[in-house]
Structure formats: C-alpha cells, structure tokens
Amino acid sequence: MAETLLEQIEKSDFVIIGIGNEWNWVKNGLKNDDRYKEIIEYSGKEGNEWLLPVIEYEYAYYNSDEKIESAYKGLKKLIGDKKHFLVSDICFQDALLFGFDPAKSVYPCGNCMYLQSDESDGELYSADKCEEFMSLVNKIHDIIVSDNGVLSGDISFSKPVMNGKELYLNQKRQEYNNIKYNESAYLGNWDIYKKYLTNTLNSNLLVLELGVGLEYPTVVRWPFEKVTFINKKAHLIRVHERLYQHIPEIEDKTESIKMNSVNYIMQESKGL
Numbered sequence: 001m002a003e004t005l006l007e008q009i010e011k012s013d014f015v016i017i018g019i020g021n022e023w024n025w026v027k028n029g030l031k032n033d034d035r036y037k038e039i040i041e042y043s044g045k046e047g048n049e050w051l052l053p054v055i056e057y058e059y060a061y062y063n064s065d066e067k068i069e070s071a072y073k074g075l076k077k078l079i080g081d082k083k084h085f086l087v088s089d090i091c092f093q094d095a096l097l098f099g100f101d102p103a104k105s106v107y108p109c110g111n112c113m114y115l116q117s118d119e120s121d122g123e124l125y126s127a128d129k130c131e132e133f134m135s136l137v138n139k140i141h142d143i144i145v146s147d148n149g150v151l152s153g154d155i156s157f158s159k160p161v162m163n164g165k166e167l168y169l170n171q172k173r174q175e176y177n178n179i180k181y182n183e184s185a186y187l188g189n190w191d192i193y194k195k196y197l198t199n200t201l202n203s204n205l206l207v208l209e210l211g212v213g214l215e216y217p218t219v220v221r222w223p224f225e226k227v228t229f230i231n232k233k234a235h236l237i238r239v240h241e242r243l244y245q246h247i248p249e250i251e252d253k254t255e256s257i258k259m260n261s262v263n264y265i266m267q268e269s270k271g272l
Contacts, residue, residue, distance in 0.1 A: 022211025
C-alpha cells in the first residue's frame with residue numbers, strides 16, 4: 001500500500017515545500033465574481049495594466065477563503081515539528097497567517113505588504129500606510145460594493161505617488177514589465193533558504209511541490225527537480241491538476257499526482 005503524505009513526512013529528515021498558482025485564491029476568486037468583470041477588462045487595456053495588481057490587493061484586503069485557510073492549517077499540521085522551509089512563487093503570504101514561520105518561508109516573486117518605485121534599489125513603503133494607495137484601493141472597493149462593479153463612462157484611476165515617484169506593488173509580474181523589480185524584501189530569507197538546502201545534502205529530503213505551474217519555473221519547479229536529482233536521498237512529490245509530469249532523470253525518485261494540490265492537502269490532512 002502506498003505511503004500517506006504524513007508517513008513520508010515523518011520518515012524524512014528535512015522537507016521543502018513549494019507553493020504555486022493553484023493556491024492563488026485571489027486570482028480564482030476574481031474569475032468567479034461578476035462584479036469585477038468590467039474593471040478587469042478596463043485593466044486589460046493598453047496603459048491600464050498597472051491597475052490589475054491593485055484590484056487583486058483590494059480583493060485580498062476585503063475577502064478571505066475558508067478552503068485555503070483550512071488547507072494551510074492542514075499542511076502545517078502535517079509538517080508538525082519537522083525541519084522545513086516553504087518557498088512560493090505567488091505573492092499572497094497566507095501561509096504566514098495560518099501557522100507557518102516567516103523565518104522559514106520566502107516569497108521571491110513579491111508580496112502585498114510593500115510598494116516600490118520603478119527603481120530596483122529604491123525605498124520600500126508600507127502599502128497600508130500609504131494614503132494615496134489605500135484611497136485607490138477604497139475607490140475600487142466602492143465601485144464593487146456600491147455600484148456592483150459598473151464603471152461610469154468617465155472613470156479614471158491614478159497611480160499613487162510618493163516623493164515625486166509613482167508607486168507599484170512590490171511584485172514581479174507581467175503587468176510590471178517596464179518596472180525594475182526591487183528584490184530587497186525577500187533576499188535575506190533567500191540566503192537562509194540556500195543555507196537550509198545546503199544542510200539537506202545526503203539527508204532524507206522530502207520535496208513537496210504543490211500546484212506550481214510554469215509562470216516562474218526558475219523559482220520552484222526547476223530548482224526542485226535539480227535538488228531531487230542531486231540529492232541521492234531526495235524524494236519529490238509533485239501535485240498539480242495539469243502540470244504534474246516530471247523529467248525522466250528523476251523517474252525513480254518522483255511521485256507525480258494528477259490532482260488539485262489544495263484538495264490533495266485537504267485530503268491528506270483529514271482527521272488531523
């Protein structure tokens with residue numbers, strides 16, 4: 001009989017966890033809320049692309065997702081006291097809200113906490129402390145709640161400005177192609193993560209990849225394959241509805257599971 005996830009965690013010395021787009025409840029929520037249809041279409045027009053990250057921020061600020069909360073709590077219970085590190089290629093840091101240690105997590109593709117200018121080495125500003133930014137967020141919220149998402153013909157949105165510089169969410173994303181991503185928020189934890197990986201060599205390492213697609217394959221997907229290949233005692237569990245396949249070089253060390261990874265964790269943590 002195949003081992004459960006809990007059994008595989010318990011027999012490992014170390015665990016690394018990768019979180020991907022299947023855990024992006026904001027993206028999925030916006031798709032299913034008709035009130036956001038007009039403003040998302042507006043943000044898709046040339047010159048308006050910068051607005052989509054702010055729309056996502058508004059949705060995350062005023063909403064929650066019980067399933068994602070349960071999944072993260074279930075994942076934390078499965079991990080227990082096992083030595084672990086979590087790396088995510090999405091910017092929503094829900095794991096930190098539901099039991100995971102910020103010192104053992106890293107989000108290389110950005111966050112919702114900070115704003116940056118278009119410079120890669122500029123200052124970071126707290127998003128919820130910036131009046132212009134929060135005014136924009138609340139303007140979007142009023143449109144959704146009071147106007148049921150209907151945009152007036154003369155509607156316009158302005159980028160928040162501080163110290164004469166336009167501000168953007170501190171995120172690496174397609175809508176910010178012309179913005180130099182400021183990496184300073186995550187680099188400290190990235191160094192800790194690299195040291196953690198070094199310590200896992202020649203140890204029983206469980207590599208748990210959950211819902212990671214091809215949006216940013218150099219962050220989780222390809223590095224996880226490399227770690228599994230290099231470490232003779234590593235075992236990769238890759239869970240994804242569509243992109244569950246693995247490279248042939250790690251065939252004997254990989255478990256590919258065709259399933260939504262959020263549902264998988266809910267299933268494996270059931271009863272804990």
